[in-house]
Amino acid sequence: MDERSTVNAEQYAVTPHPSPASAEQRATLMAAPIFGEVFTDHVARATWTPDAGWADRRIEPFADLTLHPGATVLHYGQQVFEGLKAYRWADGTVRLFRPEANAARMAASATRLSLPALPEDDFLASISALVSVDRDWVPSEGEASLYLRPLIIGTEASLAVRPSRRVEYMLLACPVGSYFSGGVKPVSIWVAQGFHRAGAGGTGQAKTAGNYAASMQPQQQAQDHGCDQVLFLDAREDRYIEELGGMNVFAVRRDGSVWTPRVTGTILEGVTRASVIELLRSSGREVVERDISLAELRAGIDDGSVVEAFACGTAAVITPIARLVAPDFDVIVGDGGPGALTAWLRETLTDVQYGRAEDRFGWMRQVL
Known part of the structure; x- marks a missing residue:
């Protein structure tokens, strides 16, 4: 289900969060975050259908999802995800580590689960768009980083055992420190x-x-x-x-x-x-x-x-x-x-x- 496209970050329409975390709240949350429990203000999303392909690319306020109880992901596990990090360098720039490899692996995982693959340029554009909007959430102290969690889920309301005909892509971001409590140890x-x-x-x-x-x-x-x-x-x-x-x-x-x-x-x-x-x-x-x-x-x-x-x-x-x-x-x-x-x-x-x-x-x- 690979698709070819040319997508950049500007194609992700931005809806700003109406009440984002204040600088003080953000500093408190980022001081010692438990891995995967602190999230940034926004999420990147896109929707796939057989007719339109990947469309409706957007950055929107982080919020709970609304899913039909018959969504295919809930019944047949049509879901794939990835994990990568954004790092703030001493010069203030933000960089990703081998994101093309994550894009390729996510596409391969999607194919195995009969989900539409998100093209590499779309994958990278969603990250650029989200990191740009939530740049203040990228840590700059020690070996902290911004963990990025892209995922694709089947959301069609159907109990038929077949590939979902409506699919959602989402990208979440979490400031993180060490994965293991107490830091690196054997x-x-x-x-x-x-x-x-x-x-x-x-x-x-x-x-x-x-x-x-x-x-x-x-x-x-x-x-x-x-x-x-x-x-x-x-x-x-x-x-x-x-x-x-x-x-x-x-x-x-x-x-x-x-x-x-x-x-x-x-x-x-x-x-x-x-x-x-x-x-x-x-x-x-x-x-x-x-x-x-x-x-x-x-x-x-x-x-x-x-x-x-x-x-x-x-x-x-x-x-x-x-x-x-x-x-x-x-x-x-x-x-x-x-x-x-x-x-x-x-x-x-x-x-x-x-x-x-x-x-x-x-x-x-x-x-x-």
């Missing part, structure tokens, strides 16, 4: 027991709500065992590591190589994952993308050939993994602290994102 990982994130031919490679809903019970299982996140194994053999609930995973070996599960259709191909691989290879590191069994990972941790492990994703960037836990084992990775390579990767990546280092790969895109 996390403990529980190996899912009796649960799998996705199977072959399913929606594992799409960023859609159902995948995350299905991960919540095993995530609770992890928390019940004192762990921060859950690691899923493959659904076919229950043997190979795949990804965490919302992050890709890497293992650093004593010989300097870095291993990560290969993308097979059941793993979400993360933008941060791809960036980490590019950083590692450009620094001369060997990166191996292949099937990695849990037994092999455990053996490497036990004999010291695996010296670090980390997870990565847009929200948390890069997070060190300290422990791997299951009913029959509890092992410490390395010395339990952040490894040297993990720390270097996080610093290098965030320095590029915040303009503290040269953007050698052309990853950053200015929007303001």
